[in-house]
Amino acid sequence: MRNVLITGGAGFIGSNLALKLVESGSNVTVLDNLSPQIHGDNPELSPLYRSILGKVKFIKGTVESRQDWNDALVGIDTVVHLAAETGTGQSMYQIKKYSDVNIGGSAILLDLMANEPHNISKMVIASSRSIYGEGKYLCKQHGIVYPNARSAEDMKLADFNVKCPVCSVSVELLATDEESKIHPSSIYGVTKQVQEQMFMITGQSLGIPTVSLRFQNVYGAGQSLSNPYTGILSIFSTRIKNGNDINIFEDGLESRDFIYIDDVVESIMLSIFKDEANYQxxxxxxxxxxDVLTVAETLKNVYQSNSSVSISGNYRVGDIRHNFADLTLIRSKVGFEPKIDFLNGIKKFTTWVNKQEIQKDLYEASIQEMKSKGLYK
Structure with a gap:
């Protein structure tokens, strides 16, 4: 039996993980600040928060507080660090906030590990595919390349393709493996890169088995429907449920790797309980x-909506074009295999959405905020 602390444990991933760990016989402590952006204006009424009430030891606090960390770590042997600021767009103008929470909060934990008595024997850190930037591509002339962020000049001309950094010719997308170049194109990505490196270095130096999980786009039943900054499935769903049209950035062909929440929880469970995951x-x-157009059209069809789907050609500074995961390593080391494909995941997700109260659509306000910062073009 493990005694597990989950930071951000009242959030989407954290609450699902907490319930799975309790089911497996573990004792769970949750440290969470119940952010209104995730939990709404009345966080204590949040379904995510209420799903774990009475099943875990809950501490309302922040990873920016050393005292909150000390309180949460009492009796703990395993830390799963999920708490983070996550919106790519927001990160480009809330730079100090993202740095303070994602880097500063991690630094406090690791400083405690290095300087004070503890019983921690395992740490799992939630990293992100955003640290890769554009990821891995194939150039017909130059082979494997790792393109830089797309130029503003090309984007203004509606040329959204990724180019070879050597010859500037459009390149072919490949699955991104863990050995791929790390070169994030957003502040969020930078903070996750630093966070991951801090955990892995500290874990190695102190002899605490540490695992970093670079999540792709996580979705599923239970995710916030009121957060206009992250999760295009929830953003699109809230637009549709309010009878609003869907605006798709760029040309609609930008793509993401969508992974269902149940599979994400399984990857964390394997990381906690399998020694083969240590230091990986x-x-x-x-x-x-x-691609995003497929996502929008699929949701519209499933909801039987009359909302129109338009491709605007607008774009956000810091967004990548494509990225999908090479899973060879996690399959070979711990036997992870995603079980829920996109269509089945969409069915599960939309069935859940249809049972929820319709949330206020804050999308337009988020766009205006980005426009005011010069980050929405």
């Missing part, structure tokens, strides 16, 4: 890329 860095995704 794993991609966690479905291994399949799906």
């Amino acid at each position: 860095i794993f991609n966690v995704g479905s291994g399949v890329c799906t």
